[in-house]
Amino acid sequence: MLPGIYEFSWDQGHIIFLGIFYSVVIVVATTVVIALFRALRRSSSARDSELARWHADFEDLAPKDRRCRHELSGEVASRTCENFFSCRECMQHQAFVALAEAAPRPPADAEVPPMVAGFALPADRLYHRGHTWVRPEEDGTLTVGLDDLGMHLMGKPDRLELPEPGTRLVTNGTAWRATKNGVTVRVMSPIEGEVLAVGGESDDWTLKLRPEGEKADTRHLLCVAEARPWMLREVERLHVALATEDVGAALADGGVPVDDLASAIPPQQFDEVCGMVFLEP
Amino acid sequence: MKFNVTRRDVLRFAGGAAIGTALSPMPWNLTDDLAIWTQNWSWIPKPPKGERATRTTVCALCPAGCPVEARCIGGLPVALRAANDGAALCPLGMTGHHLPHHPNRLTGAVGITRGERRPAAVTTDMVVRETARAIRSARAGAGSVVVLDTRPGRSGSWAWRRLLAGIDSAVVAAAPGLEGASLASLDTMLDARSQSFGLDLRNARTILSFGAPVAEGWGQLDLAAARESVRLVQVEPMRSRTAESADRWLPARPGTEAAVALAIANVLLAEGLVDTTALSGTDEFDSYLSVIAGFSPDRAAAIAGLAPDEIFATARELASSGPSIVVAGEQPGGGPLGRPAETAIFGLNLLLGNVDREGGIVGRTPLPAPGDDAPLTPLARLDEIPDHSVALVIIDASAGDGVYPWSLVARKLSPKGSLVVALSPFLSGSAARANFAVPTPPYLETIHELPTSFAEPVASIALSAPLLPTRSGAVDPVAFMRSIARAAGLDLAGEWATTESLIRERVARIHRAGSGTVTSPADGSATLVAELSTSDELWDALLAGGRWSAAPSNTMPPRTMRITGGLGTALGELPTRATATPRPTGTLTLVPRATRDTSASAAVSPVLTKLYQESGLRGSTGTAVLNPRTAASLGFAAGRNVRLLTAAGAMRVALMLDEGVMPGVVEIVVAPERSALGEKTAPGARTVLDLLTPGNEQTWSAVDAQLLEG
Amino acid sequence: MDSSLILRGVRRCSTKRFLAWLAPWAVMAGIGVFAIGLCLVKGLNQTNMDNRFAFGLWIFLDLAVIALGAGAFFTGFLLYILRRDELRAVINSAVVLGFICYSGAVLVLAVDVGQPLRAWFTFWHPNVHSMLTEVTFCITVYLTVLAIEYLPIVLKNRQLRKVPSFLVFEGELHKLMPVLAAVGTFLSFFHQGSLGGLYGVLQGRPFAFRDGFAIWPTTFFLFILSAIATGPAFVLLTTSIVSKISGARLVRHGVYELLAKISGWLLIIYVGLKSVDTIVWLNQTAPRSGINPSQFYAWQPFGTWVLIVEIVLLGLVPALIFMSPARRRSLPWLLTGSVLACLGVALNRLVMTIQTLAVPTLKFEPFMTYWPSWQEVATFLFVIAYGVILYSLSFRYLRLFPQEREMQKY
Amino acid sequence: MESAETTRARFAMVIDLDRCNGCGACATACAVENNVPPARPSANERTGLTWQRVYRASNGRQFPENRSVYFPVSCQQCEHPPCVSVCPQNAVDVSPETGVVSQIPVRCLGCRYCMTACPYHARYFNWFDPKWPDGMETTLNPDVSVRMRGVVEKCNFCHSRWQAAKAKAAAAGKRDLDPADYVPACVEACPEKAIVFGNLDDPRSGVAKSAKSANAFRLLEKLGTEPKVFYRSDRAWVRRLADADVAVQEKEATRG
Known part of the structure; x- marks a missing residue:
């Protein structure tokens, strides 16, 4: 993995840059996962599906x-x-x-x-x-x-x-x-x-x-x-x-x-x- | 029991599998493996592996014969460097080990038809038969037989003379475009027959050179090393490397060298700077005086576009800081200056008393021949052979090549039928223009002989030892001669059957004579030949990179000196290009430009594209260089493609601008042709040299040309 | 034939006409695919780039489309973060445009690098001091964000919406859109800036080098500003072009005016700062590198006219057009302004890419010119064709302009 | 085998432009030593690979006063290299042991950003697959691996020769290299002995002395890159060519 690679060191630049970057990645991923999770939970209910359909319409x-x-x-x-x-x-x-x-x-x-x-x-x-x-x-x-x-x-x-x-x-x-x-x-x-x-x-x-x-x-x-x-x-x-x-x-x-x-x-x-x-x- | 798989189960399984795989080392190793794979595509060449060793040989790519140390892997050379400390190889020599793998190396005999994209494979026997038939018809009166020798003085050169001795009309001539060709004029002036003299450049204090690339190693002079003791005056229209490193550069217009030389003579005589007692009283000298009278420094300066003071100063310098030597050189790519000009230039040596003196023109005992005093075919100059008279031309380019316009050979061929056969390792240069080409082993695959170079003050010989096995298909030149002799019914006596055995004969004769020394390349130590008990010892010393040199003998046999070279007052009729009949406006003088190491071999390493193609350093062949002012007056801009027109034809060239070019002159780059650099092209394709038609003076160093749009 | 896929209540041309419209673009894209294939199989020797012009048409294309694609994030920012609800009328279109621009840029980048298979090395061995690392990271993530934003628009296609779970997912995503918009804004700000920083940090190229604040040269900020200034203008331009071609009114004029107003104000700020930057650069930064700035403009065709055209004709003029309420009411004026503004940002990116490399640094190196090979041009045109095709499909089958239906009738 | 850590050095070269006559031996030796492939037919001076490239420059005057100078330009091994920080994936690095700017071709993805960053045009891109004529791969230097198409490469002061010298010193149990053991191919090949090479940190070395001599200079010194390739010439017009500032009237000069 990334910190395991040759010549990698935990210097300030790496911490700031990778910290920010991976925070962003985590936010994006979390958002999608939450949406997916909720969608999975709801789409099993016919009622919720119908409502979602109506809401979209x-x-x-x-x-x-x-x-x-x-x-x-x-x-x-x-x-x-x-x-x-x-x-x-x-x-x-x-x-x-x-x-x-x-x-x-x-x-x-x-x-x-x-x-x-x-x-x-x-x-x-x-x-x-x-x-x-x-x-x-x-x-x-x-x-x-x-x-x-x-x-x-x-x-x-x-x-x-x-x-x-x-x-x-x-x-x-x-x-x-x-x-x-x-x-x-x-x-x-x-x-x-x-x-x-x-x-x-x-x-x-x-x-x-x-x-x-x-x-x-x-x-x-x-x-x-x-x-x-x-x-x-x-x-x-x-x-x-x-x-x-x-x-x-x-x-x-x-x-x-x-x-x-x-x-x-x-x-x-x-x-x-x-x-x-x-x-x- | 019933087993129910729901969608949820499938999703769970997939999700778990994904997470589990991601946490395992497998995907990360796979990505890393992918990276490693991209670093080692199968088509990327792998350097060789094997035992390391160092071996010594001598570079045979030009007549200089530099000792070479080869680093070998598994016995095969991977790097070449100069074997003697402090020396260095030229780009050509450094890449010599690439040549056995040259893409245009001949692997078998070929028949070449003009205009065909590919040569046809033929058998060597067929070439022998055809050659024998041509010899028979030549004997029957169909024309003469000419052998063009690209490295005169070798044992092989002697063998050709021996082979053709039975044919009355046969001659052996030096190939055009070789260095030292101008010395043939001096030969005539000194009545020396076959150049039993050398140039003692190393001991001269002043060198006046007309176009010779002295700073590039011409005449085996290490100018950089001799810089402190030698003063160099260069007369040359181009700002060449030599011109730039000269102490004085006289940028005479192309073709006006003779006028400059005669004006210098004029000053020498007028100011009483020379002792003419040895010359005076002969008809030749009287003619000479009358010729010189017509070339006052002022007139010559006007012709050559120089300041008269430069001529005066040069003349005084020559007279005062002796010993001096005056040389007429061949610009690489430009050929000799022509006989009249060479005579006018070498005449200065006679006037200055430079003959037979240290630091001047010195006597030289010839290298022993490989055989006894059997009858030999006479030596001749190509220009002495009448046009349209030759039925068979054999080009021996097995040891190198010259750079020259093919028309020089083509004009000699009989219109009733002729045959051109070439021996060469590569399908390039002369060989690509022949009717048949026979493959010979290249440098490092066979023994090559490095006999005395034209300028050396003493005779010498070195041998280039092979580092590689000869590839099958290559034909030994001497074996080829034997086949021709058999097929044509010629008598070629002697035991030797191959080049190696022939050279051994020569070495044995040197050993028998017992004089001279062998110098080892590594430490410079010299061994007297007299101390070597057998000729094999001498052979081994030579194969180890040693060079045999004769004992110095600086005296020349008595001779009659002909200061006009037999030309008499005709010397003064030399057309001086600048004053010839007014030329049409827009006419430029075309001057070929090359570097010394490009003109020695028919093929060069493809890696030299670094110099000719991948950097602007030397320019690719066919690039025309103009002074920006000249270009502006013609309305051309840099980078344009224009048509270059001469009496011999037209060609599209790329234009380059350079303030260092003489106004009114167009320099054309003569670099190795594309086939010589390894590109597969149709053999014998037209090159810039084909635009240069030598006139009666046998020089193509300056030709009238025009540049046209498109 | 495909009417079941088209939204109800909007006018779309017949399938035949639509295919006829797509055909030339598809041919163009096909040639582009061939050219891309050549470049990938035979290598970059298929291009006219060389050791001096190590960057060429493609990097210019990347910079230009990414600048124009800024409309996506900036519209999202204005809508979801600053709550300018009027922009809901163009947000879908802006997202599609952004997706096209970014995916096109990433695609061309993948062809542009010598070893595309190693593109992921940047994530493996990142050099965090490089502006290019920042660009790579941000663009990849932002392209993902754009894809996620694009997804709900796709899922609301008339047929796809019949799948119940799609709509549920779309609904859930929609609720989280402000988060994505915020992330997108953050990423975009950074990589737009990093693209400028890419050149501004080139200490060895006095034409591009700029002083800066902290680790960011001035070009960092100027690129952000020019991108967000022209992004809305590009949305305006594309919307009106699509409106013209499709013959449908897509948004109310007020939306155009709002976009123009935003663009105008940002442009005027940009022009001001760019002028200050240019003056400082010509009088301070460049001379410190040992360069007489007149040298930058001594080589045709890169005369000072380039600078004047970039700042005045393609910067100040559109800004003034956009800032005048009277001009804003006229669509032809808006179009003129948008075209000028978009050309301005393209010229800026062209100058930064090509002129930077063309101006010789070593005194004995000649000035060189560069002209792209057909393979480069075909790849360039592929991105255009790809964009047109993807946009056409999106426009035909997805709801890009919510106002369209009501503008048509009633 | 663990070799003893060699002492740190800052390798540098001083090129005497008054000696160089533009023969191209350095460029050729470099290509042979470092397995730089020959050009494909369609390659030209703009797409070629020349780690050591010899430029011709002139004093700009008219014939016959026009004079040439040859600038052999390789990677200038800057102390503040503009190419290092720009590489997105750490494929460019400065070796603390030698001060040499190294290029790791196997990590390079070929984005060419470093080439745009280098003011000396000393970095070269493999536009073509490396290809030697059949059989010529047996003449390759076994100590240097061949780079693939699509990556950037440049001079590294013959890194393999440094490694060989280091191994030799380690085998002899010494910490310091024998200066005679580490000489780049171009230095060795120069027939005019125009290039002096050595450790700038060693005050006794020829390179340290020459670099400090009055007529020594570096290319584009005002850019602040601090190159470790020095040039020297007694001719003032040659030294002036090192500055970035081109007089505008000269622009139409030179080559097309």
Whole structure:
């Protein structure tokens, strides 16, 4: 080894230089080893892997894709989410909720229009930014499905990869995968839970989940009132995304959404639109 | 029991193995081994191993014959140094032990076709047959036979004369470009026939040298040692090593040496500095006086581009600080100065009374011949042989080579058909220009003979003992002669069959004569030959590096001295280059430049690339050197490649600038050609020497040339 | 064809066009590989370097790309240590550029040394007094750091991110990035300086020799300063060139302005110190070595114009451009300034490498010129081609500019 | 065998430039002694290997006043060698026993930094594989190993001769070398006896006396490298050539 070589002596120069140098090497090596070690530990957990995936995706989202729900609801002029859409950990969200609860509630609008910009938005469910919804059932289970825009986009998928019953889904993790026109999208799970049953195509491919714990935590999901401005914004984004290209008469012209939105979108843009809609950069 | 291997187990095992290996000495030893391996690639030559010993021989690479001490490993020489204390070898001699391994060494006889990249292998028998056929047709009148001898005076030289004695048209001539060639002019002037005289440079007090490289060991003079007692005046257009170390340097324009010499004679006579009683009264002297009258110091100074005072001063110096000696030398690479110029120069010796006196030109008894007084082919000078008259040229370059333009030989060849056969250890120099080359053993592989050098005041001989076995394929020159004699039906009497036995004959004759001494190289001790009981003892003493020298005999036989060398008033018609018909503008004088040790051998050690290729010290062959002013007037910059044009052709040369070059002159470096340094090139490729066409004066020391763009 | 590898929401040309773009670079790289092979197999006689020009085009290349690659560490430093969050828009690109520059330099160095198999001897028998040891140690470690920084960018490729453990690892690395940035900054500062010190300590070469502080000659500090001054300019330049070629807007103009502003201020400080250094060197340091400084500039083509061009045209002028808020708003001005600044640092490195060796020291040694052989040029071009190819691949398949997607739409 | 520790010495040489006539014997002897290979056909004076290189310089005057001087330049064996501290891997060292700057070719990686550091251009790089014509390797000096391609080499005052002299002294039980036993090849080969070699620390040695003589000088003395190769000349213009400062008008002179 180094100090064992011919003519080596522990003089001042050697001590300073090699001391500094090997400190640096140790720092670099330690950093990598720590990262590797942690990664090894975490990657054995499916939950952690899913979260890591979501975190990476979230960071790659453009700031405009990360608008805070309170901006969508008009409570604040502009705010970008920094918490991976996980409102329960967000101090700001709790402040907003507290504020909203203190303020006098507006009279509940009984006649919530069921459609937004041509897409159905039923009030009996909670919405996730990845265009999925959760509907708590009376038997304590949860139903999870794609929203109308997602349905229109994927139409009849060419291939489906649904989770086996018994699989534990993670919030923001993969619920299932669908392939259409050569584009595979990951549909994000809006909520945690164990898959009880898988609906088929005939059933609008919904999943039936048993929530984790006593009651499902739905704090991060949008209620229909919040989902409306959000959906408007999503449609608007779709408009803009497709407006620049020569698409022909479709949604961009304000036309009614076609059932099979996929066929109306030029193939070269379909992938991009899917990524935008399903929060998969 | 079930054995389950999980991914975790595999990872654990791999990690543990890695740490364990890192802590073991194995990887660290492996890296160190790798380092050691990179230090000893298999293709890096390994120096030899073996028993150490010291052996003595004599260097045979030039006529000087320096004693050599060889350090040997396992009997093979690995280092050469001077055997006598205080002396040193020249770069050529120091690397002589490389020559047996020279890449262009001939391993068998070859036939060379001009323009072919490779020579064709032939048998020695075939060369013998071809030579014999040429001899027969020469006898039938197809032309004459010429042997060009690169080291005259050897036993082998005598054997050639013996071999060809039966052929009327045959002559043996010294190869061009050898040192001492100019003494042939003095030979004529002294009517001495075969130079029974030497130059006593060591005892001279003033040496006037016209271009001879005296400071480089020319004439066996150790100028450095003689510096205190000898005054040197050098007349030379180049700032050579000798010119720089001379006490006075007269930078005469190239080709004007004769004018300078005649003007010095003019001063000597006009000022009454010489006693002319011995010369006066002959027709020759009258012609001489009339010639000299035309060369006043002022006129000669104008011709030569010197100050007249320099001529006066030189003349007075010669007369006052005797004994003096005037020598016409051959610039290495430049050849002799030509007969008229040499005659004018040597005439000063006659005028000054330098003949037959210590420190001047002294008589010398010739070295005994190896055989009895059998008929011998006459000696001749190459320039005396008519052009286009030679049917067979045999070049004996077995002992060395000269540097000369090949056209000197080529012009002699008969257009009706001719054959050139060379004997040489190397496919380089003269041998590369022949039709057939026959390999002879190089230095250190056979006995070589170092007979009296041209300038020595007494006869002497030394032998170069072989340190290496002769490689198979090499042909002994004398054995080759015997084969030719058999094939051509010539009579070559005598018992000797090889060079060694021939030299033994000569040594036996020296022993029989019983005079002279043998000097040992190691301690300088001398032994009288008379004290040696057998010729074998003398042989052994010579093989051990000793040199036999004859007893001094300084008297010359009476002779008629011909101060114009028979040229009469024609001596004064010598074209003086500077005043010849006006030359076209832009014409330069091309002067070849070389060092003495480059011109002696056909091949040199590849290690001498240190001097010719890897440093700017000597310059590689074909480099043209110009004065920056001359270059500027022509619009050339250093480092440019330009075309050098002479009457003989054109060649691309690299340009170098040097303030030390005479304006109007272009010096061309004549270094060993690439094949001589070991590069494999097509034999007989054109060299710078081919640009130098000797005129009627048999000199190529100055030629008109032009430099052109591109 | 390769669309599944390309990020969603960005515009990239067709595979065919991309391959057509890569093809000439690949040819160039192929020739370079051949030249490198020649140099490794036959030895450095394939180059036109010689005993006088022991350093040539390659060392110039190393110095220049390492100076330009300083954008990586300096951007990291500004982002992670000084928390200039705007620079997140270019940090990935800067890391890739840094990785290309450093790996290219190390690759060429491996060809440049006579016995590449012994390159590790420096770690085995280190002479800690040598600036080159410092350079070797720092560059090797920093290249490792850059590779570690590059890794998360690669792992976030659209297909690779599907492997769960990759993303987990990426996430963990990301958390530790400030540590790596700090280490990188430390290493970079040192070896940028050591590269300058490399020349500044040459006591026998009065053209390069400088006085200094403690063990560091002034060139040590000037190299650091010039590198960090031009690093951001190089990031600016490459970003705008990539933007031009790809036809996509990659970052907001404000990012350009910020980079230019940083570069401008550092450049003006550099020009000031360099001028002081030059004056001291010409009037004190060089004469003490027995040299009349006019001799440095007596040999064409290295006249005093080189000095003036280096300091004024390629130093002061870009600094003034960058410092003017009005000029900063104009992209053409920014590009002009960046080109000048990058050329300036390259010229500085060229002068330190080549002129140092060209100026004769012995009076009887002639001035010599050097012109690289095709093998040297091909190796040089290989690094360029390698850089372009690696950057093109990274740009196509990785997220180098986080702002790109939102700049395109909405 | 453990040899007795020899006393410390500072070997040096004084070269008399008034004697040197540029014959090149020193350069040749050096190459033969140290197994320096001959040049490949494509090598030139810039890529060659000449541990002892003889430079020609002139007084710069016009013909016929132009005069030459020959500077044999080998490693100057500086007291403050600029090449030692720059080597990244300790391949250059100063021997405390001899004061000679040694080059360890087997540790050299060929970065050539030392060559850029040396103002005397006395270091040479093996641009080519060492190659002798077939059979010529039998003429190599067995005491010196051949260096491989890609490393730097230079003069070491014939280190193998020093070792041989040391072994001889040790065998005789002496501490000091006999000065006659240790003479570098170039010194031995010089026909003009222009080089004096010896121990500078020994005041009786010829080298110590010559080095102190009035007309002795060193190359580029102002650089502070303190070379141990001295030169001497009685000609003032020759001594002036030792300084670094080149008059600008001389620049177009000399060789191209």
